[in-house]
Amino acid sequence: MFNILIITHGELCEELKASLEFVMGEKILRNIYTITIDKESRDFDTYANRISNFIIDDQKTIIFTDMFGGTPSNISLSFFKKDLVEIISGVNLPMLIKASTLEKYESFEEAVKIISNSGKENIIVAGDLNI
Numbered sequence: 001m002f003n004i005l006i007i008t009h010g011e012l013c014e015e016l017k018a019s020l021e022f023v024m025g026e027k028i029l030r031n032i033y034t035i036t037i038d039k040e041s042r043d044f045d046t047y048a049n050r051i052s053n054f055i056i057d058d059q060k061t062i063i064f065t066d067m068f069g070g071t072p073s074n075i076s077l078s079f080f081k082k083d084l085v086e087i088i089s090g091v092n093l094p095m096l097i098k099a100s101t102l103e104k105y106e107s108f109e110e111a112v113k114i115i116s117n118s119g120k121e122n123i124i125v126a127g128d129l130n131i
Helices: 012-024 044-052 071-079 093-101 108-121
Strands: 003-009 032-037 061-065 085-089
Touching: 003 012, 003 044, 003 071, 003 093, 012 032, 012 093, 032 044, 032 071, 044 071, 061 071, 061 093, 061 108, 071 085, 085 108, 093 108
Parallel strands: 003 032, 003 061, 061 085
Antiparallel strands: none
């Protein structure tokens, strides 16, 4: 298993976690943490210190951010460690469901790919369905 840290602009991370709890139930929410980037304070060091509290030596962690290039991902990227800490931008509910329920995977790298693909595969445009 791995830790899940969701970092977003504003309260999006809290709402994603609440939605995950609504869909999956409270039991599934072990090792899932959130950090909100407040519009009043964008101090890199303050948020870097908060993130470092969730990065535990030798414990795999996936950091989800709302969009690549924004403050959450820019701060998170400094914590990237191959095979230990990964950052996935463009977080959505399907990918969090997959991350919180994924039990069988061969490697941390494979788990990250499965989770990322789950998020992509669940982006559906109704007009493309020919319904």
